[in-house]
Amino acid sequence: MDMNEIKEIFFQECEEQLAELESGLLKLNDGDRDPETVNAVFRAVHSIKGGAGAFGLDDLVSFAHVFETTLDCVRSNRLEPNQEVLKVMLRSADVLADLTNAARDGGSVDEARSRQLIKELEALANGEVPQAAAEPAPKAAPPAAAEPVPPVNEEGFQPVAFSFEEFETGEEPAIDLPTYEILFRPKSDLYAKGNDATLLLRDLSRLGEMSIHCDMDDLPALDRMNPEAAYFAWKISLKTDKGEEAIRSVFEFAEWDCELEVMLAGDEAQAHEELPMQPVPFDLSMLDEEPRAPVEEEDRTVAGERNIRESADSAAEGASNVVQMTPSARAPAENSRSAASAAAQSAASQQAASAATPTIRVDLDRVDRLINLVGELVINQAMLSQSVIENDANGTSSINMGLEELQQLTREIQDSVMAIRAQPVKPVFQRMSRIVREIADMTGKSVRLVTEGENTEVDKTVIDKLAEPLTHMIRNAVDHGLETPEKRIAAGKNPEGTVRLTAKHRSGRIVIELADDGAGINREKVRQKAIDNDLIAADANLSDEEIDNLIFHAGFSTADKISDISGRGVGMDVVKRSIQALGGRINISSKPGQGSIFTMSLPLTLAVLDGMVVTVANQTLVVPLTAIVETLQPEASAIHSFGASQRLISIRNSFCPLVDVGRILNFRAIQANPVEGVALLVESEGGGQRALMVDAIQGQRQVVIKSLEANYTHVPGIAAATILGDGRVALILDVDAIVAASRGQSLKPEMSLAAAG
């Protein structure tokens, strides 16, 4: 593995950490005050900083460091994470993401923005509460060094008084050589990761004058000792001018694997209350080479326990001292009552950690290959069943039972393999919250993004392709959908607008809803615009819904003024097209004064498609179900000739062109008689309806999509291929291309396969 690969892994991890960071901050923003959430946020920034340091990404490190310092204030309850603070932090998370991307792709970042945020973060860390009415970006907080503050250490950090409750009183720390009381209780993880308490204590002793007491109360009887557990804790009293940060930095790499409390002396009474621990005198000299000292000096322990310790000591056989004995006293034993509390604590922390399920990263190609193979397995299994049934009419029951089990197994394998590609929509939704923040800042609006169902799972490719149209729609919703705060107040609404993004599963598809509580679509103006653009006739009688849907029309995107007038419309045709390209549909419903709701219905995967299997000129074809509006059996009276070759079918008093699929694909020379076939009413990209004539409908089926281009070439009118249960290839119709061809654009000229000789 070379450096670049390691770097790539780091950046992948960064992405996860950034997502974690943002979701944690958003949770805090919603009022979550769980210390674990704060820790998760802190951890994310901390790991990015650590990794960035290893790769010498200085910009990233310095920003992450300032960010981390401020987060630490929140973690230690010195800074109340209110809305204003979180606003700064969320923006900092954005900048951190930008810096990460810049480090990865070599792009540039808005330096003014990151400098500004560094200032704001430092101001927060210095205890300056941001003004409630702080302007979005610039001129927010005064420079950091404005206040007279206690001594600043070399990292630009100054110690701040720490206590549990009386923090608000703003008590200043003692300036000359404060004494810190430190409780250090390692978990077994600490040792498992190769850390050594001895070394940590030795480092700590370098900070100042130190006295240590070892707490051995948790040490169980030898026969009950769990060799993997950690039983000792240390209570340290340290006189230092280096500050709390320096003390904590000693434990920097151990802090997740131990209980660590650092407090200024004076809070001792309270500390004792909370920590019913009997300190044991413990001399630093014990850390050195004298083995027997602690046990001899120990005088407060019960006699029985002393024996046990002595035997533990000898069991450690030449362990150089007691401190090291803790990890090395690995007699096989059960956890005992005294260790029970520690066990419970570690169980609790494990529970918190298990919230994030362990995952592995896999190359998408490998998953695709697996999905392909399973698709084959399913088809093969179907073929096998068919031939067994054909060849062995009264088949033995054991063969039939075996086949049935095989069928169940393959179905289960298929489901599980498909599930590998499925991912929650969460990352996309999270990205949207950033876009909302940015657009809100730009437009001076106050917006709250509410997301629901972000754990709804959908195929990775769908997720990837969802981001773009969604971004566009969110922008529109904030920029045009929501009114300005003044207008909202005037309308009697909450000045803060709400954008709601919801995902849910509904009948085998994923439905994503984007709702805003803005002004809704101004139908009069949309209508007027459509008339001006010759999209509709001046006297056209359109339903509200039809008017709303006009904004998806391509004509609307070119006129940029519409965004100011109608409130919607810029590029919505592009959105619609990309949703349709995904095999999805988009709908809008709007209520004047109450806002608009966009509803997108998308397939769960792009590897499988719901299709109508039809027969055309003895060929089996598949028509994507999403394109079909309805099917009907044409009657002779409904068919009307139009000119030399065109035919129309009347459906509820409107005329729809008939398209013979067999003819347009060149499968037959003359048009089939419509009365003998079935008409599929389809809707194409441009919104135009066509009645596609096929010979017969075989049924609906989910089909696995296979590429034609891989070995052949693009075929106009054909979107892809699939393999049917009998092992034969069936073609999947490209409805849009067929409809376009029926408008007079021949399929043939696009044909890229020509005689090469």
Added chain:
Amino acid sequence: MTYAAKNLTTGGRELIAFRVGDQEFCVNIMSVREIRGWTPATPMPHAPVYVLGVINLRGAVLPIIDFSARLGMKPAEPTVRHVIIVAQVKSQVVGLLVDAVSDILTVSDSDIQPTPDIASDFERSFARGVLAIEGRMICLVELDSVFPHEERDAA
């Protein structure tokens, strides 16, 4: 296969020989993935006459070229006795419908004679040379020019 045995020692290359009508052709064995029997193909709309359609090759969609028609000879009427040579050409896998596979030849470069100059441009475009083996004439085929390519010669 005395001829093959003779050439194995000289470290020549291996070719697969096949028959179409009364003519013999051969292709480099390295580009051949497998040889399989004929199965009915799904016709493709607007395909050239020599593209018989596509079949399912363990999940991949495999186009089938009628070699005879491709060379401008009489189109084959595929029966169960026909075979498909599945060959890899660059990144694509394509099936070649032929009457029968006849031989595996091991030849050295010096055995390959240049295409006789009576050939027209069309024949020259797919023939890389001819082999005279035990009284037979076998045409060495350039697969690259036989198969359709994406974006080639878009009309």
